[in-house]
Amino acid sequence: MMNDFDLEAMDDIELWEAEAGDSIPIEWEEEEDYITLNLDDDALDDEFGVAAHRRRYTKRDPVKRGGAKISNRDQILQRYKYMQVRIQDRHGHTFFVSRKVNAVDPSLPTYVRIPPIPIPRAWVKHIRPLLVGAETTPCNVISGVLLPTVEPKWARRIDTDATLDFDFTIFERTFQCVYMDPPLLLPDEQPKPGYFDISQLTAIPVHQMLVPGAFLFTWCEKELLPDMCEIAEKQWGLKYVENFCWVRHQTNNHIAKLPSNYFRRSKVTLLIFRREGDLEMRHQRSPDSVFDFVKPRMAGDLNDRKPDFSYTVIETLLPRALCTTELPDPDRLIQLWMPADCHRTHWTTIVQKAIAE
Structure with a gap:
């Protein structure tokens, strides 16, 4: 029912109050106007932008209402939760639109309820055990890596000068899983010590070590995925069944963006192949990807250290591959090209001699 002159004379808050009428919540009512709170127009303009000339109001008598009394600061914040903003198009037409203003004070503390133990992986990543006293800590922390x-x-740990030249005939066909992280050269990458072309990977007789129904887990960069699948299927007689992905995280919680031809390189894929046959498995509900930090490389590391969660995936999938008192020999799980300190319970680890810098 107002004309243009009345609208021009009203500021955003007055217009909002006029439109809201009696629907303004009780807790949003103020005992005093903003003029009586020692706030001038300049201060409000700095906070919410330049507005039209405001009419001065005299102090009103407070109205006795029910409910808890809130502070002057909260009253100001709540009052500006919804504002009417006047805009003008190129034809000179004026419109009033509602804009929601963030009333959360960023300086106030934030309370987070920590879940009970065991803390889920979605909340936190364990960096080191929380133990009292350094003498009780079973690991030495070097550059953020836990060394046993x-x-x-x-x-079982077996050292060799070169994994490609190792005599794998000493093993019988008893392994349920071969897990490897070969240091492969990318296409058009210049040769460098310790790295080799993916075609040389056929020297590893993977098919002669796996029992029927066993698995091959191998890390692979995206440029080499077709070649790795071809070698596994044609040379080793394995079938592709699944893949697992590690999304590289920087210490600032940003996803890594390493150089690549088309997209940035932010992830590494763990390809999973299987030999035909039956093998007892434990079907799991593990995710097919994990977000984990890029760990610093130690002396002799050729690749980035992969997340330990991959061991959890393998050992959960193959419960019969784990050692027991009756079967203590680690002849069911084998890993290749892993760092020297990554030998672990239940595993046979082929450790390649570190390449001199």
């Missing part, structure tokens, strides 16, 4: 101080139980 004692040899793990039910584990």
